[in-house]
Amino acid sequence: MKPRSVLVTGGAGFIGSHLVERLLSRGDTKVTVLDKLVYPGRLDTIPSTLRNDPNFRFVRGDAGSKRILKPLLAEVDTVAHLAAETHIDRSILSIASFVRNDFVSTSHLYESLVQSNSNVERIVHISTSEVYGSAQQEPMTEAHPIAPQSPYAATKTGADRLAYSFYRTFNLPVCILRPFNMYGPRQHPEKLIPFFTTNALLDLPLYIYGAGTAERDWLWVEDGVRAIEAVLFADNYDELAGQEINAGTGRSFSINWIAKRILARLGKTKSLLTRHDDRPGHVVKLVSSSAKANRLLGWRPALSFEEGLDRTIDWYKNNASFWKKRRNDKRFREYTRAWYGREL
Ligand SMILES: NC(=O)c1ccc[n+]([C@@H]2O[C@H](COP(=O)([O-])OP(=O)(O)OC[C@H]3O[C@@H](n4cnc5c(N)ncnc54)[C@H](O)[C@@H]3O)[C@@H](O)[C@H]2O)c1
Numbered sequence: 046m047k048p049r050s051v052l053v054t055g056g057a058g059f060i061g062s063h064l065v066e067r068l069l070s071r072g073d074t075k076v077t078v079l080d081k082l083v084y085p086g087r088l089d090t091i092p093s094t095l096r097n098d099p100n101f102r103f104v105r106g107d108a109g110s111k112r113i114l115k116p117l118l119a120e121v122d123t124v125a126h127l128a129a130e131t132h133i134d135r136s137i138l139s140i141a142s143f144v145r146n147d148f149v150s151t152s153h154l155y156e157s158l159v160q161s162n163s164n165v166e167r168i169v170h171i172s173t174s175e176v177y178g179s180a181q182q183e184p185m186t187e188a189h190p191i192a193p194q195s196p197y198a199a200t201k202t203g204a205d206r207l208a209y210s211f212y213r214t215f216n217l218p219v220c221i222l223r224p225f226n227m228y229g230p231r232q233h234p235e236k237l238i239p240f241f242t243t244n245a246l247l248d249l250p251l252y253i254y255g256a257g258t259a260e261r262d263w264l265w266v267e268d269g270v271r272a273i274e275a276v277l278f279a280d281n282y283d284e285l286a287g288q289e290i291n292a293g294t295g296r297s298f299s300i301n302w303i304a305k306r307i308l309a310r311l312g313k314t315k316s317l318l319t320r321h322d323d324r325p326g327h328v329v330k331l332v333s334s335s336a337k338a339n340r341l342l343g344w345r346p347a348l349s350f351e352e353g354l355d356r357t358i359d360w361y362k363n364n365a366s367f368w369k370k371r372r373n374d375k376r377f378r379e380y381t382r383a384w385y386g387r388e389l
Pocket of ligand 1 (some may be wrong): 054055056057058059060061079080081082083084085086087106107108109126127128129130131132144146147150171172173174201223224225226227228233
């Protein structure tokens, strides 16, 4: 059975909004977004053209609310579970809501799926490369040790293993996708690339943790969303259930490299580069093997990081209203005060 009606939890977030766009563009797929709009989620992350699509529906609520899930799960055949709090720095400042939103809600969602006798036949669980901690071998395959280094990563690891346990114990047809660092338009300006880009546009410091040599494998959001779609619409879905699959590019770039490229593209001075204490528990390097995704899904990323980063910088330059209202939110200012010691 191919998906006809997809429940996207966390669909008002950065990746979710791109997934909604991709699913609606198919023309034959209904999309229900279930999102609690927990900070930084905002409904207007989903462009109004998509929200007005007759195949789109929005429900505000927790991805683990059994009361809300009961009628929804009777109507959909597929679930993409993205709902989570996602900012590592915030999970260091305070972990309680991460445990609730990333771990406890996931347990309730999967329990509801098991108990509901629903028609859901496909579930993609969006995990993260952060479950691995720093690369102990390169490139990192799905067999890499699991060693989360931040509170966020630990709650996501718990959710990742819950998904697996529900497959093993209850035969829940869930496939676990582990994207590496995703970036692109409509990402909240607290996250690294938009934070650096919008700081540069405002002539504010670009804070570099430690020596700035930490490296990540950066995945263009539309490439990542194609990987999610490839799982959901796979002809060989039976082979995917219970599997963990990485999605990354196999290339890594340092924070220093990114900061300098942003400044150069925007014509800003390197004096904006500002050293900051390293983040506790900071992962040194992540770089993906996507051999399994290629073999099982026929998926590979299409856009180079150089091209994707330039497109992203240009998008933020041309869409100031998107990021200005998010930066003006008092919770953004409270966070920068708590984390950087000044309001930004
Ligand atoms: N951005 C990345 O680089 C990246 C990489 C790998 C994996 N991921 C994962 O992808 C998913 C989406 O990430 P994103 O970057 O779009 O994050 P985001 O913070 O932009 O969006 C998350 C969304 O989830 C919603 N949400 C949070 N808790 C909820 C709950 N309990 N119930 C309902 N809604 C809830 C928020 O309101 C928000 O709209 C997350 O699971 C994240 O861990 C992200």
